[in-house]
Amino acid sequence: xxxxxxxxxxxxxxxxxxxxxxxxxxxxxxxxxxxxxxxxxxxxxxxxxxxxxxxxxxxxxxxxxxxxxxxxxxxxxxxxxxxxxxxxxxxxxxxxxxxxxxxxxxxxxxxxx
Amino acid sequence: xxxxxxxxxxxxxxxxxxxxxxxxxxxxxxxxxxxxxxxxxxxxxxxxxxxxxxxxxxxxxxxxxxxxxxxxxxxxxxxxxxxxxxxxxxxxxxxxxxxxxxxxxxxxxxxxxxxxxxxxxxxxxxxxxxxxxxxxxxxxxxxxxxxxxxxxxxxxxxxxxxxxxxxxxxxxxxxxxxxxxxxxxxxxxxxxxxxxxxxxxxxxxxxxxxxxxxxxxxxxxxxxxxxxxxxxxxxxxxxxxxxxxxxxxxxxxxxxxxxxxxxxxxxxxxxxxxxxxxxxxxxxxxxxxxxxxxxxxxxxxxxxxxxxxxxxxxxxxxxxxxxxxxxxxxxxxxxxxxxxxxxxxxxxxxxxxxxxxxxxxxxxxxxxxxxxxxxxxxxxxxxxxxxxxxxxxxxxxxxxxxxxxxxxxxxxxxxxxxxxxxxxxxxxxxxxxxxxxxxxxxxxxxxxxxxxxxxxxxxxxxxxxxxxxxxxxxxxxxxxxxxxxxxxxxxxxx
Numbered sequence: 001x002x003x004x005x006x007x008x009x010x011x012x013x014x015x016x017x018x019x020x021x022x023x024x025x026x027x028x029x030x031x032x033x034x035x036x037x038x039x040x041x042x043x044x045x046x047x048x049x050x051x052x053x054x055x056x057x058x059x060x061x062x063x064x065x066x067x068x069x070x071x072x073x074x075x076x077x078x079x080x081x082x083x084x085x086x087x088x089x090x091x092x093x094x095x096x097x098x099x100x101x102x103x104x105x106x107x108x109x110x111x112x113x
Numbered sequence: 114x115x116x117x118x119x120x121x122x123x124x125x126x127x128x129x130x131x132x133x134x135x136x137x138x139x140x141x142x143x144x145x146x147x148x149x150x151x152x153x154x155x156x157x158x159x160x161x162x163x164x165x166x167x168x169x170x171x172x173x174x175x176x177x178x179x180x181x182x183x184x185x186x187x188x189x190x191x192x193x194x195x196x197x198x199x200x201x202x203x204x205x206x207x208x209x210x211x212x213x214x215x216x217x218x219x220x221x222x223x224x225x226x227x228x229x230x231x232x233x234x235x236x237x238x239x240x241x242x243x244x245x246x247x248x249x250x251x252x253x254x255x256x257x258x259x260x261x262x263x264x265x266x267x268x269x270x271x272x273x274x275x276x277x278x279x280x281x282x283x284x285x286x287x288x289x290x291x292x293x294x295x296x297x298x299x300x301x302x303x304x305x306x307x308x309x310x311x312x313x314x315x316x317x318x319x320x321x322x323x324x325x326x327x328x329x330x331x332x333x334x335x336x337x338x339x340x341x342x343x344x345x346x347x348x349x350x351x352x353x354x355x356x357x358x359x360x361x362x363x364x365x366x367x368x369x370x371x372x373x374x375x376x377x378x379x380x381x382x383x384x385x386x387x388x389x390x391x392x393x394x395x396x397x398x399x400x401x402x403x404x405x406x407x408x409x410x411x412x413x414x415x416x417x418x419x420x421x422x423x424x425x426x427x428x429x430x431x432x433x434x435x436x437x438x439x440x441x442x443x444x445x446x447x448x449x450x451x452x453x454x455x456x457x458x459x460x461x462x463x464x465x466x467x468x469x470x471x472x473x474x475x476x477x478x479x480x481x482x483x484x485x486x487x488x489x490x491x492x493x494x495x496x497x498x499x500x501x502x503x504x505x506x507x508x509x510x511x512x513x514x515x516x517x518x519x520x521x522x523x524x525x526x527x528x529x530x531x532x533x534x535x536x537x538x539x540x541x542x543x544x545x546x547x548x549x550x551x552x553x554x555x556x557x558x559x560x561x562x563x564x565x566x567x568x569x570x571x572x573x574x575x576x577x578x579x580x581x582x583x584x585x586x587x588x589x590x591x592x593x594x595x596x597x598x599x600x601x602x603x604x605x606x607x
Contacts, residue, residue: 020278020282025274028278032278032281035281035285036281036285039285039288039289039292042288042289042292043288043292043295046292046293046295046296070295071295074244074295074301077244077248078288081248081251081255084255085251085255085277085281088255088258088259088277089274089277089278092258092262092270092273092274092277093274095262095270096270096271096274099270108271110267110268110271111268111271111272111275111345111349
């Protein structure tokens with residue numbers, strides 16, 4: 001299971017970094033979200049317990065090894081934050097694409113100089 | 114001591130933001146709610162400081178869960194010092210907003226977002242839990258990004274996109290660091306991590322986490338390899354937001370670095386200190402020289418922040434108690450000087466037709482504004498470190514720290530770089546206030562109110578003349594944080 005997590009996280013990080021460095025801002029925004037998903041996977045992987053049973057369901061400890069509930073709580077927060085930032089980023093790209101008539105980051109160059 | 118007062122500076126601005134959104138149609142009411150919550154948060158942070166001064170470390174466990182399981186808030190003197198600085202400048206910013214004529218300021222969402230930024234700022238200082246710190250930093254980043262995106266400056270949107278992408282990279286570093294810490298210690302409470310590290314546990318992942326956290330904090334305070342977003346993002350912001358961003362928001366990273374080196378990674382601290390001295394020196398020279406050569410009065414102050422953060426980093430890097438005290442005093446004083454200078458520049462540039470602060474267009478605009486001119490002059494002298502202003506106190510403390518550390522080369526460079534500050538401040542003052550405006554330049558008859566910068570400059574002068582309470586406070590804060598066991602036992606034991 002851990003090898004799978006490590007592989008998935010690594011591949012997603014690579015994809016995200018490649019995508020964030022693209023000139024197209026919409027693709028860069030997608031890379032941004034892929035990177036955050038990679039981080040979320042990493043968080044799942046670092047849980048202290050390796051079980052696959054839902055923890056504390058029905059108010060009692062389940063039989064067998066439960067999964068780590070804390071990383072899941074952290075994940076929820078991280079997902080909400082990354083989702084909010086992603087929506088904000090796409091909104092801003094949409095507004096600036098209307099102003100500049102392009103999403104190419106090389107042509108949006110008002111800050112140059 | 115255990116008290117819910119500790120979360121007041123976080124939840125009062127958040128509540129103010131929520132109520133402000135409900136009454137968004139009535140701008141006057143919304144702005145007065147903003148002012149009231151700013152004042153209340155300021156009073157709460159002062160009360161916490163006075164409790165800390167009695168030697169207590171204040172703690173509060175959200176939801177009543179004992180640490181290391183619940184979310185703990187904790188405040189020692191270091192936290193209080195930074196939080197009082199933050200709430201005071203926030204209050205100054207709110208007062209500036211009340212007298213500001215910008216279009217963006219009258220948007221319904223402006224004041225709630227401004228308060229959210231303040232709540233994020235206070236929260237990231239008061240929290241004792243590293244994941245909660247991430248959440249509050251993100252709250253601060255997202256609200257400041259929106260505030261810059263709606264700025265009157267046309268470049269605001271572009272700068273906001275740029276910063277959101279770069280800050281996301283910083284967030285990735287922070288989250289990876291947090292994941293590494295959780296994998297190696299199974300806890301996210303900073304005091305608990307500090308306890309485990311002090312007991313001699315030293316997994317490889319923890320050192321990787323130290324590197325990751327450092328990258329994140331350096332990015333948040335715009336230190337050398339991660340500085341490139343700062344002048345663009347700060348210059349494009351509306352004036353009240355720029356004042357808060359350039360003076361206190363960049364200090365969150367500094368606070369994180371101090372916490373990291375004194376509470377958690379005390380064994381790795383010498384290595385980190387050496388790095389900080391080098392990065393700080395690069396920042397001092399690069400920032401000061403860029404400030405000298407730039408084309409915009411606000412941008413000059415943004416570059417100058419980059420240089421001044423370098424002075425603070427060098428202070429932390431020297432690492433002896435005197436130098437750490439100097440770094441704290443420097444950070445505290447710089448916040449007031451920089452925010453007041455920015456507010457003054459904003460008040461002057463609001464008189465120009467295009468509301469710009471480009472040096473080609475702002476020249477001579479302030480020639481009729483005697484009062485503002487005096488304020489800018491005093492602020493400039495304080496930034497350059499001329500007695501009897503507070504900048505002098507921080508410079509003297511820093512030099513004493515350097516003598517104590519016996520690092521003569523760095524000390525010489527630091528003192529030499531102070532001269533550049535003097536050069537660019539006097540040049541800009543002459544350019545804006547001492548010459549006649551060009552022929553045919555039309556000025557608006559009214560602009561932003563200079564009340565907020567006047568109050569902040571008054572604080573600067575007061576801190577310069579009555580310097581000993583602040584020095585005393587910083588010395589006690591350093592004494593408290595050089596004994597991390599105090600903080601750890603207060604958070605975990607109480």
